[in-house]
Amino acid sequence: MITAIFAFRDDSPKYKQIYEQFKLFIDRGDILADERLPSIRQLADSLQVSRNTTLMAYDQLVAEGYIRGEGGRGYFANELEPLISQGKVILPALKQSESLAPPSLIDFRAGAVDQTHFPLKVWRSIANQVLSLQESYQYGEPFGEMFLRKQIATYLHQSRGVKTNANAVIIGSSTQQMLINLGYILKADFPCITVEDPGYDGARQSFQLHNFMIETLPVYETGADFSQLEHSKSRLIYVTPSHHSPYGISMSIQQRQTLIHWANKIEGYIIEDDYDSEFRYTQQPFPALASIDPARVIYLGNFSKSFLPGIRLSYMVLPEPILKRYIHQFLHFESTTSLHSQLTMAKFMEEGEWNRHIKRMRLVYKRKMQQMVSQLLMQFDQTISIIGEQSGLYLLIKVDLNRSEEWLIEQASFHGVKVYPTSIYYLNNTTDIPIIKLGFSNLSSEEIKLGVELLKMAWV
Amino acid sequence: MITAIFAFRDDSPKYKQIYEQFKLFIDRGDILADERLPSIRQLADSLQVSRNTTLMAYDQLVAEGYIRGEGGRGYFANELEPLISQGKVILPALKQSESLAPPSLIDFRAGAVDQTHFPLKVWRSIANQVLSLQESYQYGEPFGEMFLRKQIATYLHQSRGVKTNANAVIIGSSTQQMLINLGYILKADFPCITVEDPGYDGARQSFQLHNFMIETLPVYETGADFSQLEHSKSRLIYVTPSHHSPYGISMSIQQRQTLIHWANKIEGYIIEDDYDSEFRYTQQPFPALASIDPARVIYLGNFSKSFLPGIRLSYMVLPEPILKRYIHQFLHFESTTSLHSQLTMAKFMEEGEWNRHIKRMRLVYKRKMQQMVSQLLMQFDQTISIIGEQSGLYLLIKVDLNRSEEWLIEQASFHGVKVYPTSIYYLNNTTDIPIIKLGFSNLSSEEIKLGVELLKMAWV
DSSP, rough: OOGGGGGGGGGOHHHHHHHHHHHHHHHHHHSSSOOOOHHHHHHHHHTTTTTTHHHHHHHHHHHHHEEEEEEOOOEEEOOOOOOEEEEEEEOOOOGGGGGGSSOOOOEETTOOOOOOOHHHHHHHHHHHHHTTGGGGGGGOOOOOOOHHHHHHHHHHHHOOOOOOGGGEEEEEEOHHEEEEEEEEEEEEEOOOOEEEESSHHHEEEEHHHHHOOOEEEEEEEEEETTTTTOOOOOOOOEEESSOOTTTOOOOOOOHHHHHHHHHHTTTOOEEEEEETTTOSSSSSSOOOOOHOOOOGGGEESTTTTTTTTTEEEEEEEHHHHHHHHHHHHHHHOOOOOOOHHHHHHHHHHTTTTHHHHHHHHHHHHHHHHHHHHHHHHHHHGGGGGEEEETTTEEEEEOSSOOOOOHHHHHHHTTTTTEOOSSSOOOSOOOOOOEEEEEEEETOOHHHHHHHHHHHHHOOO | GGGHHHHHHHHHHHHHHHHHHHHHHHHSSHHHOOOOOHHHHHHHHTTTOOOHHHHHHHHHHHHHSEEEEOGGGGGEEEOOOOOTTTTTEEEOOOGGOOOOSSSOOEEEBBBBOTTTOOHHHHHHHHHHTTTTTTGGGSOTTTTOOHHHHHHHHHHHHHHOOOOOOOGGGEEEEEHHHHHHHHHHHHHHOOOOEEEEEEHHHHHHHHHHHOOEEEEEEEEEEEOOOEEEGGGGGGGGEEEOSSSTTTOOOOHOOOOOHHHHHHHHTTOEEEEEEOTTOOOOOOSSSOOHHHHHHHHGGGEEEESSTTOOOOOOOOOEEOOOOHHHHHHHTTTSSSSOOOOHHHHHHHHHHHHHHHHHHHHHHHHHHHHHHHHHHHHHHHGGGGGGEETTBSSSEEEEEOOOOOOOHHHEEEEEEHTTEEEEEEEGGSSSOSSSSSSEEEOOOTOHHHHHHHHHHHHHHHOO
């Protein structure tokens, strides 16, 4: 019963509008069976929405059986037998065979986590205990619960070599939110920031909200090019050294030292977003920048990829002068992070469950990554090259088929597979051959196999 | 076992520093038994921290038995018998009789909720269900889960007369966070904002973060004075019409209409913070401003007082033009609010549990409020007057004893009772006679009685 309620999970207002309009058209017979629908491009242009929004609406209609995609020919309405009952249109159960689209979509979305290996029992049990504590009925601390801050300090020391103390650990809800808060502290003294190109678009948006002047550090599949950094105006840089977003590469120890040297020389700061550092499959992770020079590094981590995105739990470690300013600025602001999630996670960490979980998931995701790679190589041979398979919960494929990124995504969608663009990560830097992002963390072995097979059908 | 971990719940870095330093001094014998400690004022001045920080540290030391307060004479170290074991000082169990402070503090803090009447079973059961859903392992929607937004729209219509639809309801983590986000949308067109004086300091801080120019609307125990509003520069006003913070009064329908008229005339907006609207004891609540003219009102509500502060769940309803700008600005930012809390609350509301909870708690809190009033009248007679007893989870007392607010708080603390200042809410407006804030939502009947008796001992 409860699942029925979540029908609208994926709607944005515009998406909803398109989705419901077409449903109505088809229900009312305004669009007849086998009639061709406008192409995604046409519809997006005429409604002035993004193609992605249009695609999402069509995907949903395909999934619900209202329409079907027919390879390159476009989308067509399916035959329905609407029942009018008490003035309300009730949709009959669809005969799956009528639709050319596969009954369920394979969604290569990055950012979900594996549900089957989630330590549901332990987590529930601790969460239930926490809800009995008196502390759970009060407001929490503005910078996060000390119990959790201590656990994170211990974890960072053990696993990332970052020596800090709980007072310098600040709890937040998301990387973006923490970057926005940092913006208030930093923008007066650091009006200019360098970001990776390509790089995490969400971070860029946080800096843009504060009208930082943005410079770029070019990054290639082989690594970043630091040659121009000396000539930049920035005294602040945002990087993802453990697992570059999106390339998935790890910054070499030499590059790390270059960066630290630069920050010291100009008395600037490095914002180190250490996301996905937990899942490195081929070797030990390199030490965090914050472990080399904590005085010049603002360290960011979160539990979204490694545990659960929905609990909204992030943290940062601030060097002394920044910490002082941060506390002064935000002392009178309530925390935005659930007190219960904080205490549950703290207890989960204290009991060693967090380390066990990461260890277990590293194996689970490693197997999935290996399967992704072998399936892709089997199906595609020389037409694709794989990027970033050594760590993280997604990989990239460079698809050398003389097709656009948009075409690849659209064709995949016609075949019931959702894949994701990387063009959103680029500013000035470009790539000739389109690169597609494939997340796999919550797909089963069968789904990975089917998904890659469908991609082959869609593209080749 | 789990409770032992929360020893540091109340520390901020400065507080911790003071607390730990004194503990060490006493443990090591640097401060001898019965030696007088610096006064709160002296210590605060010499360390350059607030008196409240110092008071908190002393309170904690009193509670743990390290020191005692002796009425007006100040604080003194207690006699301890430190045991040296494995190089670590282990504190012996304290003999309670040695300390003049009562064994447990009565804390009249506003902002906690009643734990004994919390619907723990139902909430846990729904929370556990939600954790089994596939949706719980993904990222949530940027503006909140549609399931919850729908439930809130329905609730607002039924209980506050606010007609809206789910798309205009935005989920956030706290009132302050939503005000900060609104700041980005509004500050260019509305550089100046009027706030109530006295008024909610947390809101003011959010506006100050954006460097809004701040004007004030004088508020008295009898109500707000709108006479100067016409001459203000602001086209934006932030008000708490259901339950003024801190006076607890409700804005009359005539005043509401005056405000709406003003906003229409200048084409401005009213930010209506409808907090505590659920707990009105004497009559039906007045309709929300947003129910009178939704086009001119940005409506804010939250679940902190009415349900649980720790889940960090707030919402706002935006008029069309603001909504459009908000969505455009924040479309690419992840929600900061726990997906699980959102879905659990949505289901809780859908099943009617929310309405049941509010109804039940209104009675519970009404009884507590009545007891507070009768105890205060019994102990204090004419020396105090009570403000704001018709609604909300705290009341104010105007204490006419020729003493300062600080003296009253300090004396109460010596007697083991924590009470709170209201001076922090004032900007230009002032009060001759000090006003003390007493929250009672998580105190038992016995605690309320004891607390008021101790206040009498402390003050008279």
